Amino acid sequence: xxxxxANEAAALLxxxxxxxxxxxxxxxxxxxxxxxxxxxxxxxxxxxAQELSALVKLCVKHGVPIVPQGGNSGMVGGATPDKSxxxxxxxxxxxxxxxxxxxxxxxxxxxxxxxxxxxxxxxxKNLRFPLSxxxxxxxxxxxxxxxxxxxxxxxxxxxxxxxxxxxxxxMPDGAxxxxxxxxxxxxxxxxxxxxxxxxxxxxxxxxAAVVKLSPAIAERRVVWTGLGDLHAARRLLLxxxxxxxxxxxxxxxLPESCYRTVIDYLPGAKPxxxxxHVWHALLEFAADQEQxxxxxxxxxxxxxxxxxxxxxxxxxIAANETQxxxxxxxxxxxxxxxxxxxxxxxxDISVPPADMPETLSVIEDxxxxxxxxxxVRAFGHLxxxxxxxxxxxxxxxxxxxxxxxxxxxxxxxxxxxxxxGGSISAEHGIGQDKxxxxxxxxxxxxxxxxxxxxEAVDPAGLLNPGKLVPLARxxxxx
Amino acid sequence: xxxxxANEAAALLxxxxxxxxxxxxxxxxxxxxxxxxxxxxxxxxxxxAQELSALVKLCVKHGVPIVPQGGNSGMVGGATPDKSxxxxxxxxxxxxxxxxxxxxxxxxxxxxxxxxxxxxxxxxKNLRFPLSxxxxxxxxxxxxxxxxxxxxxxxxxxxxxxxxxxxxxxMPDGAxxxxxxxxxxxxxxxxxxxxxxxxxxxxxxxxAAVVKLSPAIAERRVVWTGLGDLHAARRLLLxxxxxxxxxxxxxxxLPESCYRTVIDYLPGAKPxxxxxHVWHALLEFAADQEQxxxxxxxxxxxxxxxxxxxxxxxxxIAANETQxxxxxxxxxxxxxxxxxxxxxxxxDISVPPADMPETLSVIEDxxxxxxxxxxVRAFGHLxxxxxxxxxxxxxxxxxxxxxxxxxxxxxxxxxxxxxxGGSISAEHGIGQDKxxxxxxxxxxxxxxxxxxxxEAVDPAGLLNPGKLVPLARxxxxx
Numbered sequence: 001x002x003x004x005x006a007n008e009a010a011a012l013l014x015x016x017x018x019x020x021x022x023x024x025x026x027x028x029x030x031x032x033x034x035x036x037x038x039x040x041x042x043x044x045x046x047x048x049a050q051e052l053s054a055l056v057k058l059c060v061k062h063g064v065p066i067v068p069q070g071g072n073s074g075m076v077g078g079a080t081p082d083k084s085x086x087x088x089x090x091x092x093x094x095x096x097x098x099x100x101x102x103x104x105x106x107x108x109x110x111x112x113x114x115x116x117x118x119x120x121x122x123x124x125k126n127l128r129f130p131l132s133x134x135x136x137x138x139x140x141x142x143x144x145x146x147x148x149x150x151x152x153x154x155x156x157x158x159x160x161x162x163x164x165x166x167x168x169x170x171m172p173d174g175a176x177x178x179x180x181x182x183x184x185x186x187x188x189x190x191x192x193x194x195x196x197x198x199x200x201x202x203x204x205x206x207x208a209a210v211v212k213l214s215p216a217i218a219e220r221r222v223v224w225t226g227l228g229d230l231h232a233a234r235r236l237l238l239x240x241x242x243x244x245x246x247x248x249x250x251x252x253x254l255p256e257s258c259y260r261t262v263i264d265y266l267p268g269a270k271p272x273x274x275x276x277h278v279w280h281a282l283l284e285f286a287a288d289q290e291q292x293x294x295x296x297x298x299x300x301x302x303x304x305x306x307x308x309x310x311x312x313x314x315x316x317i318a319a320n321e322t323q324x325x326x327x328x329x330x331x332x333x334x335x336x337x338x339x340x341x342x343x344x345x346x347x348d349i350s351v352p353p354a355d356m357p358e359t360l361s362v363i364e365d366x367x368x369x370x371x372x373x374x375x376v377r378a379f380g381h382l383x384x385x386x387x388x389x390x391x392x393x394x395x396x397x398x399x400x401x402x403x404x405x406x407x408x409x410x411x412x413x414x415x416x417x418x419x420x421g422g423s424i425s426a427e428h429g430i431g432q433d434k435x436x437x438x439x440x441x442x443x444x445x446x447x448x449x450x451x452x453x454x455e456a457v458d459p460a461g462l463l464n465p466g467k468l469v470p471l472a473r474x475x476x477x478x
Numbered sequence: 479x480x481x482x483x484a485n486e487a488a489a490l491l492x493x494x495x496x497x498x499x500x501x502x503x504x505x506x507x508x509x510x511x512x513x514x515x516x517x518x519x520x521x522x523x524x525x526x527a528q529e530l531s532a533l534v535k536l537c538v539k540h541g542v543p544i545v546p547q548g549g550n551s552g553m554v555g556g557a558t559p560d561k562s563x564x565x566x567x568x569x570x571x572x573x574x575x576x577x578x579x580x581x582x583x584x585x586x587x588x589x590x591x592x593x594x595x596x597x598x599x600x601x602x603k604n605l606r607f608p609l610s611x612x613x614x615x616x617x618x619x620x621x622x623x624x625x626x627x628x629x630x631x632x633x634x635x636x637x638x639x640x641x642x643x644x645x646x647x648x649m650p651d652g653a654x655x656x657x658x659x660x661x662x663x664x665x666x667x668x669x670x671x672x673x674x675x676x677x678x679x680x681x682x683x684x685x686a687a688v689v690k691l692s693p694a695i696a697e698r699r700v701v702w703t704g705l706g707d708l709h710a711a712r713r714l715l716l717x718x719x720x721x722x723x724x725x726x727x728x729x730x731x732l733p734e735s736c737y738r739t740v741i742d743y744l745p746g747a748k749p750x751x752x753x754x755h756v757w758h759a760l761l762e763f764a765a766d767q768e769q770x771x772x773x774x775x776x777x778x779x780x781x782x783x784x785x786x787x788x789x790x791x792x793x794x795i796a797a798n799e800t801q802x803x804x805x806x807x808x809x810x811x812x813x814x815x816x817x818x819x820x821x822x823x824x825x826d827i828s829v830p831p832a833d834m835p836e837t838l839s840v841i842e843d844x845x846x847x848x849x850x851x852x853x854v855r856a857f858g859h860l861x862x863x864x865x866x867x868x869x870x871x872x873x874x875x876x877x878x879x880x881x882x883x884x885x886x887x888x889x890x891x892x893x894x895x896x897x898x899g900g901s902i903s904a905e906h907g908i909g910q911d912k913x914x915x916x917x918x919x920x921x922x923x924x925x926x927x928x929x930x931x932x933e934a935v936d937p938a939g940l941l942n943p944g945k946l947v948p949l950a951r952x953x954x955x956x
Binding site: 101103104105147148150154159161162171175176177178179181182183184185186187188189190191192194195197198199203215238241242243244245246288290291294298350351352353354381383384385386421422423424425426427428429430438442443445446448449450452453455456457468469 | 654
């Protein structure tokens with residue numbers, strides 16, 4: 001049966017579109033962090049939605065599961081097939097066209113278009129696509145849609161969902177759903193594109209997206225501040241939102257421990273502040289052409305008022321673009337620096353922003369009591385209530401720490417977050433990594449509705465099986 | 479069976495929560511424009527989601543269809559039951575609590591909370607809820623969510639969907655789905671609240687919503703301009719978006735014919751401009767406290783540059799708030815003035831904004847040829863690509879014009895709009911009014927997916943039957 005499918009797929013897609021060569025396929029069978037490895041009966045790279053439509057019909061005929069993959073830079077194993085070798089790995093990389101409409105401030109992108117290429121294409125028209133993240137050199141538009149990606153600019157511009165105007169999707173039966181007409185108002189029944197955004201390829205395969213662009217940034221101010229605690233950071237955030245809300249582009253926080261780790265890790269890194277602080281916050285304010293001339297003054301007024309109210313202990317405004325980039329570099333290097341520093345278990349959690357400082361205290365207290373030799377480090381997007389919480393393995397941790405103690409730590413963290421109405425996955429998604437945790441912590445009515453939709457839309461269960469949607473109790477996720 | 483259900487419902491909800499008194503129920507059985515009248519076996523007004531949950535379970539037990547109703551001010555008969563008398567009319571009016579969190583800039587509202595009351599509650603905290611429409615004195619938050627309402631401020635703030643942070647929903651089996659935790663980032667699988675927004679009560683009954691508030695407007699400038707044609711209006715819009723995009727709050731257009739009708743209709747109305755123009759545009763620019771001081775200058779600069787480029791023929795900036803209100807009054811009175819002026823068939827259509835002028839020409843040409851004695855009047859939200867297109871009955875129109883020629887006119891309009899990738903319902907929804915048109919014009923793959931979701935989520939079909947979702951071919955919508 002595999003042979004029959006492979007022959008038909010090869011005939012349909014040609015050499016460019018289908019391969020069974022294991023050297024070619026192998027790099028794509030392990031996620032970039034090396035945590036999941038699977039097998040596939042072949043790899044398809046269709047040229048467009050029409051080819052994919054025909055391919056999906058072939059998969060339906062032969063009962064072949066499909067695992068869609070963009071840049072393979074996800075965090076939860078969502079694009080890695082299982083070990084059975086029954087699935088087809090579906091790469092979107094050939095669907096990579098980008099066309100920018102500067103007047104409408106929109107871009108139409110193939111699913112395989114690389115985020116950084118979209119940034120460049122927008123910039124060439126004096127516009128920008130206001131979503132960015134560490135993996136921008138590999139992450140694809142299709143992947144960003146399917147995972148509803150976040151990043152460091154969500155505070156002002158929202159997550160991927162708020163930037164998507166239209167989608168083209170190949171359905172589990174091969175039908176092509178064209179929702180690309182970029183209408184600003186359309187109340188013809190359910191807004192169908194919403195169900196595909198963030199659904200990790202379990203309901204349909206995104207082949208193209210129309211996204212919203214913003215005016216280019218003409219001027220920015222990047223500020224580093226030192227603070228006493230996270231409550232102070234929250235007060236500073238509210239102050240900036242009140243005083244200069246339309247310009248506040250980012251508000252990132254990190255504790256002294258993360259800060260030190262980055263400074264030590266990064267060759268030639270310079271501390272933005274001479275003084276020492278328990279917490280640090282990185283702020284960015286930005287303005288387009290029309291507001292550019294006054295931005296500097298407005299930021300200085302905003303910070304002076306904050307200083308007067310004692311909302312931070314010390315602050316430095318980057319003197320130029322080089323220094324601004326250096327400030328951001330410190331933030332962006334936290335993850336690799338932390339990875340190099342110590343073994344850790346990572347959590348990408350969110351709660352309502354007002355509750356973030358309190359939640360973090362509760363987590364720290366609980367872990368200090370139950371796992372006294374584990375260090376907690378939390379950094380991330382305070383403005384979105386989204387914290388990346390790393391718990392470091394003790395120096396003498398056992399070899400199987402990752403699969404033992406670390407799991408216990410995570411269970412405790414996720415329980416606290418869920419009990420406070422928070423999310424066990426703020427921006428990384430569920431994939432295969434958090435499937436069991438989702439099942440344990442999610443509202444049963446929500447789980448039930450997810451299953452109902454999945455089973456109705458993909459009754460054969462061929463689209464990205466074993467990801468995102470916990471099966472009904474009693475069935476095994478394979 | 480009806481008696482048994484009524485007795486159980488009365489016992490469950492008490493006198494305040496359930497009535498079969500025909501005088502009490504009757505006003506709610508006809509939509510406000512008097513176009514649809516239905517019957518109901520009773521009217522329930524549960525106090526909260528828990529009571530509604532128990533009631534829905536009772537409906538399931540007895541097979542009683544449920545027609546949810548908010549302010550009964552919809553445009554498409556979406557809240558009017560059919561004539562069978564089998565359905566229960568479900569009023570959300572008792573769930574009307576509003577609580578504002580000024581720090582988080584959020585409000586939690588019961589489904590029955592009136593839009594105008596939310597405006598007032600936000601204003602009291604120096605905030606605003608940036609969605610408004612003609613029916614604000616009766617429209618409820620639940621209705622606005624269920625219809626994904628638009629209005630005149632969509633250009634800057636988006637439709638209802640973009641303002642909803644969380645929902646509480648009672649499901650077709652009575653389960654309560656609590657999605658009210660207002661997380662800014664949450665990638666735990668499908669964003670379930672999205673399927674209820676705009677689904678007109680066919681998938682679940684919204685009982686509460688958490689919505690986003692904005693800073694209060696501290697300063698605004700309302701401008702009336704006279705233009706040669708709609709292409710000029712489009713160029714002026716693009717100019718304003720480029721020059722002053724962050725402040726552009728509204729951009730409404732109307733032709734001279736609508737303008738004259740309003741001036742004649744409104745006692746004491748004063749023309750904003752002395753000169754005569756083929757088209758008129760009403761612009762609003764607004765700023766919160768931080769940007770207020772400079773708004774006047776910025777608007778004047780923006781208009782001066784537009785004047786220099788010949789983007790309009792004449793313009794008047796409202797000298798004070800009274801005049802600003804008077805300008806808006808002219809816009810808001812178009813619908814009632816037109817209704818008083820002549821019999822007409824109305825269309826609430828949208829296309830990509832760039833295509834609006836061209837689409838309108840095509841429609842006008844087609845109708846001039848095929849219905850030469852019918853006058854076309856188009857006004858509305860140019861910035862959103864959303865035009866309210868009225869086609870006036872000729873003076874000598876037959877009595878059955880509404881059900882004869884008018885239907886032919888509409889079919890022609892909808893066909894043109896659909897062929898150009900537009901929507902047959904930009905903001906009014908589908909309800910029962912446009913159900914057949916949706917089926918005729920919509921992408922079959924999209925219709926199929928709508929049906930699949932409806933049948934999976936509400937397999938007994940008890941939630942608002944005969945609205946929004948065309949049944950599979952062969953089945954009659956009753």
